Structures are given as C-alpha cells and as structure tokens.
Amino acid sequence: MNSASRWFMGVLAVAVTTAVSVGAFNVVVDPWGLNYWLQKEGFNRAKPDVVRYSRLAKAHAVVRLKPTGAVFGTSTAEQGLDMAHPVWHDYPRAQNLGFAGATIEEIQLFVQQAHAVSKLRRIVIGLDFFSFNANLGVNPQLQEALGAMRNPLIGWRPYFSWKMFAASLDTLLQQPSLTPYYLMNGQSDPAFMQQWVSASGGHRRVFLFSERGLVKGLLPQPSLRFELQKGSAPSSIDHLRELAEFAQREGIELRLFFSPTHARLLETIRILKLWPHFEFWKQQAVLAVEPIAQRANGRISIWDFADYSAITAEPLPAERDATTRMRWFWDAQHYKPELGNLVLDRLFGSGTAGAFSPPGYGVQVNAANINKHLLGLRGRQQAYEAAHQDELAEIRANIEKALRTQGIRLN
C-alpha cells in the first residue's frame, strides 16, 4: 500500500470514527425524543430541545409504537387532549401527535403518512383558526418527519448531526433543573405546563404573552394577512377536505372540532379585524366536510368549541397573582386537559368527565345549522364585549404593544 492509499485509509478511519461516535452519543442521550431506548431520571428524561423537534419526535413515535388511535392538531391539541381518556381504551398505545405551529396542510400530510405506517382506526383533530393561514407555509422539518415515517433508514439521519450533538450536551447539562415536557403518550405534561405558568408570573402574564405571540408569530408581518389560499396552490380548506375524504376512504373514524379558545383570544381576532375571516373559515370548513360526513354514516363529524361560554370566559387571576390556578385554560390559546376531557366526552358522547356544562357549548355543526350558529356566536360576542370592557382595553393595549415593536400601528 503506498502513502496515498494509507493517507486515504487514515482519512476514512478518522471520519468514520468521528461520525459514529457523535451518532452513538446522540442515540444514547436522545435529546429530541426519537427512540426512548434509555430514559433515566437525572440523565436524559427531560429533553429541553424536544418541542423544537416535535414533528420529528412524533413521526418516530408513529414508527416505534404504531398507534391505532391518535390526536392530531397544533399545540392546543397537544396540551389539551388527554390520551388517558376512556375514549382511547380500545386503542392501545394511542398517541397525541399534535405539534406546535402545525398548519392544516402539515396535519393532512402527517395523518396520511402515519396511516401508511400504522393503520389508524380513530383520530381526533383539533382545528385552529391560525393553522389555516395559507401564508404560514409548511415547516421544513415536516419533510424530514415524513421521510422518517416512509423509510426507517432516513430516520437514523438526525443522529449524525452536530445540531443534535449540541442538543445532547444541552440535555445533559440542564438535566437536574428540568421537568419533562412530554408524557410518554405524546401529550404535554400538565405538571410542566403548571410549572411554566407559575415561573412566568401566573396566568394573566402568560395570557398577555400568548396574545402578543399570536400577533407576532402566526400572522405574517407587516401586513398581518390571513388568507385561506395563496396563489394557485390548494387552499387550506382543500387540505381539510382531502383529509376528511382520506379518512372516509380508509374507514377511519374522524372527529374534527374547532378548538376551545379563551374568549380573550376571540376578542384578539376581532380587534385585529379578522372576525369576518374567522366566521368564513368556520363556514367553509363545515361546508367542505358536510358531504363527506354524510357519506360516512356518523363516523365523521365536525364540532365547534371556539365559542363564547361560561367556560371560555373563565376569569383570569390578577396580574401579580402567580399562584391561583385557572380551571380550564393555560393561556388564551391553550386549554387544559380538564376542558379537553369535556371535549372528548362531547365528541364521543361518553360522559365520563361528568355532565357537560354549560348547555349549548360544543355543538355539532353542519350545513343546515352553521349560519344560524354563527349568528348566535355574534350575539354572544356582543354580550361578552359589553360585560368585559376592562379586559378589552387590556387586550387592545397589549396588541398595540406587540405591533409597535414591529413598527405597525393598529387602525
């Protein structure tokens, strides 16, 4: 062997050793929650980076656990729907496959790929207004997540990266001070959420934070545009229709629902002058699903919980009150599992969490009743507005503050 050949072998040996060492370290620490082979309290049980890679983590969960029942949606479904609820008892290893910032297009693609890997029989999907904004686009990580479900070899790729190596180090260094974000079923751990609310200064603070975050993060600046369709691409409603048709074609039981949001979030939408879009979104979604639901003989339905009610108008603690716990909400966008359980009761008529109250909240919507329902919603909105002037002033000031940092004035 001449010197050039020896040199080449040396290069190869160093490169392979380095890459394999980094990969092995990442597999063991598993900072993005991809394999859960080794879970040790104080070593790697809490994973500070996992939320940023939730698409990937949930894709790996599908491949690893092959659930037959699952929840899909955004972080609202992820934080609010309890996988220990009795509606999942006949669906072993049911998983919460919601992830933060999911758009309806992403949800559609994820559901279809997950079904290809793990024959789904029952799915529940939370629909959020902002996840239908066509200006948001698909997160680049989604392709990697879909690839990991399609081909297990691709699923190994993230381990061989400096990005995950940095996350592994971060995981080890931060370990003693952290609470895990996820339960093993993919649902956000309520203990983590409660800790986060307290550490952030209480519910009112996180409400204000989430309302500002919504303006900054979910509406493209500076025009704050909400659109169901961008250019000639399929609209968000098309993605929903495709999703429902897919479920019907594959014989999957599907429950769709407009996610419960606190009344303050509905008011934020109104102040941002998005209310007509909000009503139009609900109406179009219902009309798109209607013919498919009719063909599915009750196995597909759509419900509305994004409404004003005693639950969604739950009063907030005072600003400096970091200890009082709200019953139904973490912040303006995210509901607690207590409310999620009521939603699941309503969707499946199980009634395990007690009688649903207040009456009239959480109705099944269809082509026949949607317009009347939206008219009623407008009335309830006006009643809320009249009774909560102080809250409204606070919301408006908060939004203006968020916009000011972007150099935008609220008209």
Added chain:
Amino acid sequence: MLFNSYAFIFLFLPVTVAVYFLICRLQHALAAQVWLVAASLFFYAYWNPVYLPLILGSIGFNYAVSRTILICSGDRTARSALAFGVAANLLLLGYYKYTGFFLQNLGAMAGANPGLLNITLPLGISFFTFTQIAFLVDTYRHQASRPGLVNYALFVSYFPHLLAGPILHHREMMPQFEDARNQRLLPENFARGLLQFTLGLAKKVLIADQLADIANAGFSQPGQQALIDAWCVSLAYSLQLYFDFSGYTDMALGASRMLNIRLPANFDVPYRALSIRDFWRRWHITLSRFLREYLYVPLGGNRGGALATARNIMLTFVLGGLWHGAGWTFLAWGALHGMALVVERAWRGAGAALPNWLAWLLTFTFVNIAWVYFRAASLADAHALLEGMAGLRGTGALSLGGREIAVMLLGAALALFGNKAADLAEQCRLNVRTALATGALLATCVLALTTTSPFLYFNF
C-alpha cells in the same frame, strides 16, 4: 443530485468510481465510458427525470449536426448546418429560460397580463447548451477532434460539471477521456481529489450555508435595512456566493480528479482583484473564456476602435448577465460590469494609475454593490437595499449576533488571504497530520449536512 447530499457522498460517488475502475481493470475502456455516461445521466435524472429526454435529445442532435458539418466540410451546407445547430440550441435555451420573461414584458408594454407560464428551467441547460455550441463552432473551424458518440456524450453529460460547470472545452476534455493512462486507479489523484472535494464541501456547508441565513433574511426585507445592516447583508451575500460557487467547483474538480480527469479551474481568489478586468480573470473563469472566445471576439473584440470595443464589451456583458437568468436585475448586473470595464479601459488608456489598496477597495466595493442587483428579487428590492447602504435610512445598529459576525470575518479572511483549495490539494503533504485534519473536516461537514441546500448556480 446534490454534491452535498448523503446520496452523493456515500452512494453515488463511491459506487461510480469503484465500478469505473473495475471496468477499466477488465480492459473494457468503451464499457467504462458507457458506465460514466449512464452514471452521469442517473445523476442528472435523480432529482427530476422529466428532463432526461431533453438532455439526451440535445446530445444526439448536436452530435448529428457536428457530423453533418464534418461531412460537408468546406461547402455552404456546413455553414448552414452550423447556423441551424447554434440557432436550435439558442432557441431551446430561449424557450426554457426567457419565454416567461419575454411574454411578461411584452404584456406589460401592451397593458395586458399574459398570466404565469409554468416553464421549469431544466437543470444545467445553460451549461450544456454553451458547451455544445462551442463544440459546433470549433468543429466548423476544424479546431475540434472527431469523437465517437460515447466520448461526446460523456463530454457533455460528465456528472462533475453537468449542473453548474465549469463550462468545459472539448479540447481539454476529450483527450483525457480517451487517454489509457487515466483508466487505472491512481491513489495520489484519488487522495488529492478527496482533499479538494472535502475543502469544497467545507466551503459550502460550513461557510456559505451559514452566511445564507444573513443574506436571505436581509434580502427578504431590503427596505428595512439601515446603513450597517444593509452593508452586512450585501457583504454576506458576496461571500456566500463566492463560497457556494467556488465550493461547488472544488467539489466538482475533486470528484473528477478521483477519476483522473482534470477539470479547468473556475476561480482564482477573485476578491483580491485590483480591477474589474482582473476580477473577470479570476471569477467564473470558464464562462469568461467562453464569452470572450465565442461572443466578444466574433463581435469584433477590440479591433474596431474605442467605440466599437465599448459596444462589444457592453453587448458581451449584458448577454452574459442575461445568461444567468431572465430578469432585469441580471441585465442590470451585466450592464454595470460592462460599463465598469469600459470606464476602466478608458482610464487605463489615459495612463492613470491608483495605489493597489485603493484599486482593490474600489474594485471590491463595485463588485459588492453589483451583486445586490444579482441577488435581489427585483430592481425595486435592489434599490431599496442600496438606499440602506447609502445611509438614506439612517445608520442603525448592528443586528448580527456573535456567531454570525465570526462566520463573516472568517469568510472574509479566507476569501482575501486564504490559499486556493486547488493549491492546498496539490501541495499538501499526504502524512498522518493532514489525514487526521482531512478526516476531521470531512466528518465535521457530513455531520453539518442536516438540510438540503442547493447550490446557488443551479438556478442559472
């Protein structure tokens, strides 16, 4: 297929090289060439097989035209065949690259909206069209050899250069493909090829892709950049483009050298240039060579007095700009360089000279400003960023983080003071220390390959 992908690094390149030398070892030179053609076409079709018939048709057509020119050599038919061949190539390029632009502007002038034409630019079409036009012209001039179909197909489709150059010249390539000495594995070439490939990969992954974040963010909001940020954005792009394109070229040269085929150099530390003429001798050298030999000289070059020379320079650079893309921004970029060369020529003619530091500063500043047109989505966007660079939006504060500043400084230092990757690969001593360093660098790059990041010149 991208050079900076797992599929290329771990599968395509090793398999292609191994099978090629295995066939060569079995004394099947033609079969080895056929293998390289097949591998190159697979490489081309990997991303989108739709355009495979296009490149095959283009190869077949140009080969047939070249044979016609040879058979009819000396009579008017040869000239007609050449004209037909060149026109057909330009029409093909024009259809895919300029139809949308032409119709849109025609519509705008007529006050109508022709709508969007969905014509996707086939990968590498600008490169393989130019390569073949040069071959036809030289065949007509009796300056080209008479290759067999396989050799010709390999010259056009050879995977290291296919998607983004260098723009090959048949004179320097075809003899190499046929040389029996190149048909056995030479460890020295393989090792130095691997080193140059690794250095190119590092330029792309560790520098260009990091700078891309700064440039992309800035160019997405060109009207919001004040003086400091606007300059950072434009400098980041200038460096990104250099490291991206020269990184690609180093990877191409390195991969090709593993097969004992030497591709021409495309870069010679261009940001050290002391004049615009000097810059074009250092930047995208094979394009400059093509434009000079097949456009500027046939137009008359500098043989017709100052005005005619200025006209020829302007035409060459405007068309060179448009070659990069169908848009007013590319036209403006080409025209700016053309004008700069005309002014520089007049300045030199007057016998005026500048100290080197000032000449470098003026050259680099001009090149950097011209890149703004090259990168911006529209003339309005380019002007918006230039307004920021001119201080019309105030000084502002530096918004880059420590990591971003470090990458920019590293990029600038390497671009201005670093050795060429080709020189490093050539002069490096193949010992334990360099094996360790190369292995570590290769691993570092591979572990940084987390997202697909196409090369900028794939768009052209």
